[in-house]
Structures are given as C-alpha cells and as structure tokens.
Amino acid sequence: MTEDVQINEGGTLRHLLTLENLSGDLVTEILDRAQNFLSVGDRRTKKLPLLRGRSVFNLFFENSTRTRTTFEIAAKRLSADVVNLNIATSSQSKGESLLDMIDNLVAMQADMFVVRHADSDAAYRIAKHVPKGIHIINAGAGSHSHPTQGLLDAFTIRHFKKDFSGLKIVIIGDILHSRVARSQIHVLKALGVNEIRVAGPKVLVPEVLTEMGVTVYNDVDAAIEGVDVVTTLRLQNERMKASLIPSAQDFYKDYGLTKERLALAHPQAIVMHPGPINRGVEIASDVADGPQSVILRQVTFGIAVRMAVMSLLQD
Numbered sequence: 126m127t128e129d130v131q132i133n134e135g136g137t138l139r140h141l142l143t144l145e146n147l148s149g150d151l152v153t154e155i156l157d158r159a160q161n162f163l164s165v166g167d168r169r170t171k172k173l174p175l176l177r178g179r180s181v182f183n184l185f186f187e188n189s190t191r192t193r194t195t196f197e198i199a200a201k202r203l204s205a206d207v208v209n210l211n212i213a214t215s216s217q218s219k220g221e222s223l224l225d226m227i228d229n230l231v232a233m234q235a236d237m238f239v240v241r242h243a244d245s246d247a248a249y250r251i252a253k254h255v256p257k258g259i260h261i262i263n264a265g266a267g268s269h270s271h272p273t274q275g276l277l278d279a280f281t282i283r284h285f286k287k288d289f290s291g292l293k294i295v296i297i298g299d300i301l302h303s304r305v306a307r308s309q310i311h312v313l314k315a316l317g318v319n320e321i322r323v324a325g326p327k328v329l330v331p332e333v334l335t336e337m338g339v340t341v342y343n344d345v346d347a348a349i350e351g352v353d354v355v356t357t358l359r360l361q362n363e364r365m366k367a368s369l370i371p372s373a374q375d376f377y378k379d380y381g382l383t384k385e386r387l388a389l390a391h392p393q394a395i396v397m398h399p400g401p402i403n404r405g406v407e408i409a410s411d412v413a414d415g416p417q418s419v420i421l422r423q424v425t426f427g428i429a430v431r432m433a434v435m436s437l438l439q440d
C-alpha cells in the first residue's frame with residue numbers, strides 16, 4: 126500500500142514507512158551504507174557533513190528511549206540541526222490536528238520528520254501530505270511497523286552471522302502486538318531467510334501468523350531447538366485490549382528465555398531484544414547480560430543504520 130509513496134520512480138527511497146515489499150537490494154544498500162558509518166562513532170570527531178544545514182524534527186507521540194535518542198545522535202553525526210518537539214507541551218493538547226501541526230512545522234522549513242505514533246498510518250498520512258523535498262521516517266507505528274528497528278536487527282544478524290542463507294531464526298513473545306516482529310520478518314524475508322519461527326502462547330502467537338510465511342510454535346522449547354538467532358520481545362501491555370496472560374511469573378515459566386532454554390539453541394546462537402527489556406518476564410537476567418547477548422550492540426548499530434537511512438532519502 127505504501128510502496129508508491131516511499132519509493133521514487135527511479136527506485137530510490139523518498140520516505141521510509143515500512144519494510145514490506147522493500148527489495149533485498151535496497152535493504153542491502155542500506156546495510157552496506159550503515160557499515161561504512163559504523164566507524165564514525167569511534168572517531169574523536171564524530172561528524173560527517175552529509176546533512177549540514179538540514180533541519181530534522183523528532184515527533185514522538187509515544188515514549189521512547191533508544192529510537193528517539195539514536196535518531197538524534199544519528200542526525201547530529203550527519204551535521205543536521207535537530208528539533209525534539211515535546212508533544213506533551215505542544216498545541217496538540219489544544220485540539221490542533223496532526224496535519225495542521227505538520228503544516229506549521231513545514232512553515233518552519235523542516236526538511237525531515239521522524240515520527241512515532243500509536244496510529245499505524247500516521248507517518249503514511251504525513252508522507253502523503255508534505256510537499257516534495259520533505260522526507261518522513263517511521264520510527265514506530267502502532268503494532269504495524271518499526272522499519273529502522275527491523276533494519277538494525279538485520280544489520281546485527283549480518284554482523285555476527287555474515288550470511289543470511291541457511292539461518293534459523295526464532296522470535297519469542299508477544300508477536301501479535303509487535304511492530305518489531307512484523308518489520309523483522311519483512312526484512313529477513315527480503316534478505317532470503319527461509320526458516321523464521323515465531324513462538325509464544327496462542328493468544329499472542331496465533332496460527333494466522335503463518336500467513337506471513339513463518340512457522341508458528343506454541344511450545345518455546347521446540348521452537349528454540351537448533352536456532353542461530355533468538356529475538357525475545359516484551360509483553361506489550363499498552364496495546365492489549367484485555368489482560369491476555371495470567372501473570373508475568375506464569376509467562377516467564379512457560380515462555381521466558383532462561384539459560385536452560387537458550388542451551389537448546391545452536392551453541393553460537395546470538396540473543397537479541399529491541400528493548401526495553403523486562404528481566405524475569407521475557408528474559409532472564411543472566412541471559413540478557415550473558416556472553417550470547419548482543420542487545421546493547423543492537424543499540425549502537427542503530428545509530429549507523431539510522432544515519433544510513435537519513436542520508437539515503439532523496440526526491
């Protein structure tokens with residue numbers, strides 16, 4: 126649905142709204158560019174001039190630690206001017222519509238908007254609305270998509286596993302409400318991963334997910350057997366219409382990633398989590414902090430990936 130809006134006629138990226146239908150070649154171009162940016166963080170002067178003089182507006186209508194901050198760092202490393210709009214104190218509270226607000230920020234000569242919103246189509250509506258020359262990046266849309274998270278997950282997997290062919294990957298937890306799971310599945314399929322498993326209780330991992338081309342498991346021990354990559358997800362209580370899980374303790378007992386469960390995976394398996402983590406709910410502390418965990422590396426890689434996306438957008 127959004128492909129026509131985010132891709133220019135020549136196949137370049139105008140906005141980044143979703144990873145659905147993004148080609149493997151374009152994804153690889155983003156990952157390769159991110160690879161080139163990775164070393165910028167190790168320099169004494171962490172700056173490139175690629176977005177010098179451009180104004181990037183961070184519009185986070187939902188809370189964020191990692192995404193908002195790494196977008197700000199990424200924009201600043203590209204020499205952009207960054208405005209973090211405080212939505213709680215903005216005139217949205219006085220009844221201003223989303224698109225009226227955008228018109229006013231466009232009048233302030235914004236060049237790029239980074240948008241996180243509970244509505245799945247908010248970034249898409251903004252992208253359809255803004256004049257040519259202004260670029261939109263979806264920084265998390267409802268339970269629908271989180272494309273830069275999917276890209277940084279793919280970057281992390283490539284960094285540690287080198288090659289996507291033949292990989293077995295499992296995503297465990299609240300898949301139903303997870304934009305991270307959807308974006309990770311889209312990007313991994315674009316990159317040619319054949320064996321993607323999703324695992325958790327039936328209420329959070331329903332059989333209908335097989336329509337995404339993944340294998341559904343309600344037994345986590347069976348799902349984790351022999352995999353190369355384990356992603357765990359938190360319970361997204363803020364998106365559940367009712368309490369779907371008896372208790373956090375029950376969830377941990379049946380589906381939590383413990384050392385014992387991780388031992389069923391390939392001995393060199395990596396453990397990923399988009400954050401924020403809930404210790405003792407979806408993941409044990411000794412796994413989150415253990416030698417197979419690459420959770421904090423994901424955060425660092427997110428800066429380079431977001432630099433890559435911001436610097437690629439064009440008309």
Ligand code: CP
Binds near residue numbers: 190400
């Ligand atoms: N992974 C992620 O989106 O984290 P934040 O909600 O802190 O941005």
